[in-house]
Amino acid sequence: MNNFSYILAAQPDEALRDWTGPGRPAYLAGGTNLIDHIKLGVDQPQRLIDVRNLGLDQIEALPGGGLRIGATVSNTALAYDERVLKDYPVLSQAILSGASPQLRNAATTAGNLLQRTRCSYFRDGLSPCNKRQTGSGCAALGGFNRTHAVLGTSERCIATHPSDMDVAMITLDAVVRLRGVSGERTVPLQDFYVAYGEDPAKENVLKPGELITAVDLPATEWFARSYYFKARDRASYEFALASAAVALDLREGLVRDCRIALGGVATKPWRAHAAENALKGTRPTEQAFRAAANAELSSAVPRAHNGFKIELCRGTLMQALQTTAALA
Template identity: 55%
Template sequence: MIPFDYRRAVDVESAVAEAGGGTAVAFLAGGTNLVDRMKLGVTAPEVLVDISRLPLDGVERLPGGGLRVGATVRNSDLAAHPVVRRDYPVLSRALLSGASGQLRNLATTGGNLLQRTRCAYFQDLSTPCNKRVPGSGCSAIGGHTRQHAILGASPECVAVHPSDMAVAMAALDAEVLVHGPGGQRTVALVELHRLPGDEPHRDTVLAPADLITAVDLPPLPAGARSLYRKVRDRASYAFALVSVAAVLDIADGTVRDVRIALGGVAHKPWRARRAEDALRGRPATEAAFREAAEAELAEAEPLSGNAFKIPLARNTIVSALRELAGERR
């Protein structure tokens, strides 16, 4: 057992103050990822600040439309929320495709966003890993790469972000509310996570004492449809080889707006901007969907064991958009 101090926060301000004390501190909510990493020895915080009892577990309508999701809302509760199921099916489906029912009953919104990679080398203390020990090397490069990145990777790290929920929220243009030592601020979800660059140990733009308090979901355009599609090795309890979160708005057979985010292909939820730009104003046809997908994946750089992800991602994008376009007919 590696000893640590446990402290229960009484409010957001005290939680942030505890984390800003200069020691290795981690926030504890559901603990479904943090506790696993502590057991493996990957993470060894000196202090755990329990935020699970803070009043951050509400889901409420925003004045201008949209929805505010508290940071400690459980994944299972969010997936089953009637407004989420009706207005944001892409998010509900993404949540239900992640982990298992037992884990979804514990996992929280903020914790899901901040979960770390499930790269086997990151979790194996006997192997070098730049994400775990900066400067030690990346064992995945030249190793087993089937699950790893094809977009946005670097010579320092080829791991992928594991969240399904974050991919859906990226496609929804969600915004993350953060409370830190300097007060409150808002971070666009697509800017929350980082590509590895030469600092793969930094998963996000947050400082150690920054606490996620909520996520805001803007309203979707009237008539827009959304879905989440996940391709994996098993039907349940498996991380994505490729996933697609898509929002499609069609008027008179033409793509008025589209948002696409990919999972399982990069160090962060990958917003497919090239594909979106290629589709806006174009006919909503399978040929246009395929051209857009190919434009997005033109700069993909597969590793020795995951070149299959390129056609898999292309076909999954096309399939998801085709389904959404079919719903409009």
């Protein structure tokens, strides 16, 4: 592990100030991803700025309804929060379907948003990888790519985004609150992640040194009818091969509105707009669910070993829609 200095910031502005200076900085929260990457040599920061002590560890009710989730609220605290369990069940389910209790205790909300891919060519520190070393190529394209993405890929990168939590948050219209030296701004979570274009190393719209301070969830009554379904190689403690987060507004036998996002199959938490558009206004039948899944997956690009994911994802999404529609 490369050596680095460590500083514990006491205020957000102090953390922003600490960011500037000689040597590559990195914010440290739970450390479950960053320390792993430092050990692997995937990331080699020279200065760690601990942001766990900035007073951003609360879940607060917003005045107009909804929740403000502090950046350093642990995944465990978020998953078991009574308001989340009641009003946003998909979020609780998604978090608890990922990692282990030990990891969820340490991992934070903002850290999860910034979680990086589990692509083995990215993690091995040696293979060509445009995400790790710009312009070096992509070993996964011609390599073993069974777990890789079929949506949002390019000839530069097919790495899967690994998070469950972020997929659920996308369906809940989450808004990310950011703080930089030039002030605060908000970004809808679905716009927070960028498609892998020219530079797969660029995964989100964060500016250098910018801090995530919170994630806001709106008060939308029908988000209580939401559900997360995840398919994976093991029954527990495993990343998704395909997952679906669904929220349905069902009234008078019709899908009035819906949110659908996919995990495990895309290069970012994937808001399934095509599926949503296909489903809106229809009766919640198996036929409609299949049509919605097909609409989204028609643009999927299989590689040598991950073609099965398209069918798996179709079934996963249909199952999630069926279960959500049947909720009381």
